[in-house]
Amino acid sequence: MNSDxxxxxxxxxxTVFTHLHNNPERSWHEVETTKYIAQLLEEHNFDVHLFxxxxxxxxxxxxxxxxxxxxxxxxxxxxxxxGEMKANHSCGHDGHMTMAIxxxxxxxxxxxxxxxxxxxxxxxxxxxxxxxxxxxxxLAIVDRGIMDDVDYLFGVHLRPIQELQDGxxxxxxxxxxxxMLSCEIYGEEAHAARPHLGKNAIEIGSSLVDxxxxxxxxxxxxxxxxxxxxxxxxxxxxxIPGKAILTMDxxxxxxxxxxxxxxxxxxxxxxxxxxxxxxxxxxxxVDIAAAxxxxxxxxLLRQAIxxxxxxxxxxxxxxxxxxxxxxxxTKERPTIKAAMLGLGCGLVPGLHHPHMTFNDxxxxxxxxxxxxxxxxxxxxxxxxxxxVNR
Numbered sequence: 001m002n003s004d005x006x007x008x009x010x011x012x013x014x015t016v017f018t019h020l021h022n023n024p025e026r027s028w029h030e031v032e033t034t035k036y037i038a039q040l041l042e043e044h045n046f047d048v049h050l051f052x053x054x055x056x057x058x059x060x061x062x063x064x065x066x067x068x069x070x071x072x073x074x075x076x077x078x079x080x081x082x083g084e085m086k087a088n089h090s091c092g093h094d095g096h097m098t099m100a101i102x103x104x105x106x107x108x109x110x111x112x113x114x115x116x117x118x119x120x121x122x123x124x125x126x127x128x129x130x131x132x133x134x135x136x137x138x139l140a141i142v143d144r145g146i147m148d149d150v151d152y153l154f155g156v157h158l159r160p161i162q163e164l165q166d167g168x169x170x171x172x173x174x175x176x177x178x179x180m181l182s183c184e185i186y187g188e189e190a191h192a193a194r195p196h197l198g199k200n201a202i203e204i205g206s207s208l209v210d211x212x213x214x215x216x217x218x219x220x221x222x223x224x225x226x227x228x229x230x231x232x233x234x235x236x237x238x239x240i241p242g243k244a245i246l247t248m249d250x251x252x253x254x255x256x257x258x259x260x261x262x263x264x265x266x267x268x269x270x271x272x273x274x275x276x277x278x279x280x281x282x283x284x285x286v287d288i289a290a291a292x293x294x295x296x297x298x299x300l301l302r303q304a305i306x307x308x309x310x311x312x313x314x315x316x317x318x319x320x321x322x323x324x325x326x327x328x329x330t331k332e333r334p335t336i337k338a339a340m341l342g343l344g345c346g347l348v349p350g351l352h353h354p355h356m357t358f359n360d361x362x363x364x365x366x367x368x369x370x371x372x373x374x375x376x377x378x379x380x381x382x383x384x385x386x387x388v389n390r
Contacts, residue, residue, distance in 0.1 A: 001368055005109055010364040013102050016040070017360055020094040024076030024087040027131040030055040033074050037097065037128055041104060054140055056130040061107055064121035066151040066381035068374050071326060072100035073132035081354040090356040091133065092158035092347070095363055099156055099343075100126055102367035103374065110371075122378050125150070135288050138328040147329055151384075152297055152377040153338040155326045156366055158358055160347045163318055166359055169309060169369060170342030171301035172317040175324045176222070177258035177290035179250045181265065183208070185232075186279040189242035201244035202232045204276050208246065211268030217260045222321070223252040225261060247285070251321055255290045255331065288323035292330040294337035300380065301339050304372035309365060318342050322351070341369060 025033050034055045038048045046059045056074060074097055076087040104126050110116035118124075127146060131137035141147060157173060164170060185205050190198025209227050217223045225248055232244035250265065252258040269280050298317070305314050330338045343366045347358040 001106075001371075005106070006364060006368065009102060009106060009109075009367070012105070013098050013363060013367070014360075016101055017094060017098040017363065020097050021089055024089045024094070026078040026087045027075040027134040027137070028055065030074045030130050033097075034128070037074070037101065040101065044105060044108060046104065046108075051141075051144060054130055056128050056137070056141075058125055058127045058146060059104060061111070061124040062118040062122050064123060065149060066378065066385050067123045067125055067149050068152045068377040068381060069125040069127055069147070069150045069154070070100060070103055070370060070374055071127040071129055071153060071155050071329070072096040073130075073137065074128050075131055075133050075137070077133055077352060079352070079354055088354060090352050090354055092351065092356075092358065093132070095158055095343075095345075095358065095360065096156055097128065098363050099366045099370060100128065102364065103371050106367060106371045107374075116375060120382065122382055124374055124378060132325050135286050135323070135325045138325040139332070142329065142332045147333050147336065150333070150336050151381045152300075153329055153336050154297065154301065154370060154373055154377070155338075155340040156343055156370060157324065157340055158345055158347050158351070159318065159342045160350045162350070163320060164315055164342055164344035166344055166346035167309070167362065168313055168315040168344035169305045169365070170315040170318045170344070171305060171339065172291075172293045172298045173324070173340040173342045174253070174291045174293060174317060174319040175288075175327060176251050176253045176321045177255055178286065178288045178323040179258065179262065179284060180286040181248050181250065182283045182285050183246045183248070183269065184281045185244040185246060186281070187242045187244075187276070190240040192238040192240055195240050198240040198242065199276055199278050201241045204272060204278050204280070205230055205232065205244045205246050207275065208268060208272045208280070211272055212248065212265065215261065215264035215268065217252065217257050217264065221253050221257040223257050223261055225250040225265060253290060253319065253321070255292070258290065288325055289327040289331040291324070291327045291340070292334075293317075293339050296380070297337045297339035297377070300373050300376045301341055301369070304369045304376060307372055308368045315342070315344065341366065341373070
């Protein structure tokens with residue numbers, strides 16, 4: 001792409017990134033972030049569509065089908081930074097937003113210079129999604145019908161240096177599925193001298209911990225389940241506790257394995273309930289889908305990486321145990337062909353670290369890769385549609 005255009009865009013995006021980085025907002029509170037992005041895009045003559053009742057927005061270039069979408073998350077984490085609880089962009093969403101905005105501006109420039117023809121039927125939709133860190137934003141977008149007509153979907157995530165070196169780019173991120181489950185155990189209090197008159201919630205919880213160890217899932221697929229919180233009893237050491245709270249974290253690399261694991265957890269809970277004639281309530285705190293990567297979408301990203309940065313900067317697909325609510329889109333709308341770009345940018349010491357830093361000079365490279373990808377996807381989708389309509 002034209003070096004002068006990219007140089008001017010890079011300078012403009014540096015200002016955008018600085019603003020977004022310095023003004024983080026936690027999940028479901030991305031109000032000023034939404035206003036800033038909306039105003040910026042409106043200044044460049046985009047028609048901005050705000051979501052009803054929730055933060056976030058989307059814009060469209062072109063009209064009709066097929067539809068190619070690019071999605072970015074816009075929320076920050078709420079965490080302890082130097083002894084103060086505050087919103088903090090330690091997951092790189094400031095960079096993701098900057099790249100999505102860059103794609104919008106670059107696509108418009110290409111149209112103005114007649115390097116991109118949008119006269120034929122077809123839509124490029126750029127979505128600025130709230131609440132990724134809560135694992136709820138993607139489902140809220142699905143509920144609003146924004147994904148119903150999407151053929152191809154792309155996203156991007158900065159990768160820590162442990163996974164991807166600075167200046168390397170991966171055409172697919174295979175995030176795993178994850179679930180956090182809270183259990184409240186209801187036994188019966190009693191005097192410690194008469195334990196037979198009560199139901200010890202600690203013993204019940206301990207049996208549940210043991211039951212988790214008896215779960216069997218396909219050993220060829222990475223998975224785990226472990227108790228991360230166990231609270232019971234008070235200050236008095238002579239009371240049999242009647243209530244306990246237990247939280248478990250479950251992870252699996254595929255949605256099928258997570259379904260098996262979830263069923264095993266449920267069987268274990270029911271077995272312990274029956275064993276002690278006690279009640280155990282369950283509440284799912286977090287439920288994130290695993291990646292379902294489309295070969296076609298991955299190949300488009302791969303080609304765009306080669307065209308932008310060269311084959312020597314193309315990395316392998318990344319399998320990571322982390323979670324991303326991006327993958328709810330394909331779980332809820334299985335016909336969507338989706339893949340997520342992994343951006344190597346020297347990110348240290350790691351995602352979600354309060355003092356995470358990365359090389360923001362790689363953002364402009366991400367803009368070009370993603371822009372080439374959505375253009376290529378639109379061309380491919382038009383061909384696929386033409387074959388169907390013959």
